Amino acid sequence: MERYGIVFAFNGREPRFSIPDFDHPEASLMLRSGTFPDRFLVDPWVICANTPDLLHITELHRFDMHNDPYEDATWQDYSATFPIHATTPAGPVLDIRPEIHGTNLFHQNGTVDGRWFGWSTWMGIPTPGESAVFYTICAQPEPGETPEQTAEFLDYVLKLEMSIASEDVPIFASMRYTPGNLTRGDRVLARFFEYLRTFPRSHPSADFLK
Numbered sequence: 010m011e012r013y014g015i016v017f018a019f020n021g022r023e024p025r026f027s028i029p030d031f032d033h034p035e036a037s038l039m040l041r042s043g044t045f046p047d048r049f050l051v052d053p054w055v056i057c058a059n060t061p062d063l064l065h066i067t068e069l070h071r072f073d074m075h076n077d078p079y080e081d082a083t084w085q086d087y088s089a090t091f092p093i094h095a096t097t098p099a100g101p102v103l104d105i106r107p108e109i110h111g112t113n114l115f116h117q118n119g120t121v122d123g124r125w126f127g128w129s130t131w132m133g134i135p136t137p138g139e140s141a142v143f144y145t146i147c148a149q150p151e152p153g154e155t156p157e158q159t160a161e162f163l164d165y166v167l168k169l170e171m172s173i174a175s176e177d178v179p180i181f182a183s184m185r186y187t188p189g190n191l192t193r194g195d196r197v198l199a200r201f202f203e204y205l206r207t208f209p210r211s212h213p214s215a216d217f218l219k
């Protein structure tokens with residue numbers, strides 16, 4: 010199916026879940042989709058594991074947390090939610106609800122300094138060990154705002170999110186998760202690995218490989 014200007018395909022006979030919605034109707038949003046210029050040299054699940062890796066939010070991104078993300082994480086059959094309310098080192102306050110859907114979709118609704126925006130990254134796997142990463146960023150025009158002003162806000166949140174991602178990207182390539190090396194601070198990440206291990210798999214070409 011096509012959503013947000015991106016074409017999605019489900020690996021199986023029937024999709025088990027839908028492409029996630031933003032908090033506001035798509036028709037009311039100014040929305041922009043694009044592609045990260047370089048492939049990431051890891052599988053999509055490694056990129057998704059960045060979100061439940063709660064230790065890195067304070068240790069790498071240096072967020073000053075206002076909530077307890079360990080307490081606030083919730084799990085659904087085909088998604089998980091990791092709310093974050095924090096002041097970023099540059100000053101803006103994020104109150105966001107990042108989610109992982111399936112094993113390759115990152116989807117986030119929330120506010121920066123009180124203004125709503127949406128930000129998602131969608132991972133394709135063109136070949137094992139590589140991810141092609143697409144994104145969608147969106148905002149709601151405020152009353153009395155010109156399209157140029159809304160676009161300026163989109164530029165601002167895209168830059169903010171890209172600067173956070175730029176801290177993660179160099180680390181992805183060297184990320185090697187090893188059983189037995191997790192700590193208490195990784196307990197939400199450990200739960201995410203369990204989610205991944207038990208996630209339904211589909212192998213449409215299995216019959217041809219016997």
Ligand SMILES: [Fe+2]
Nearest residue numbers: 059065173177
């Ligand atoms: Fe990160």
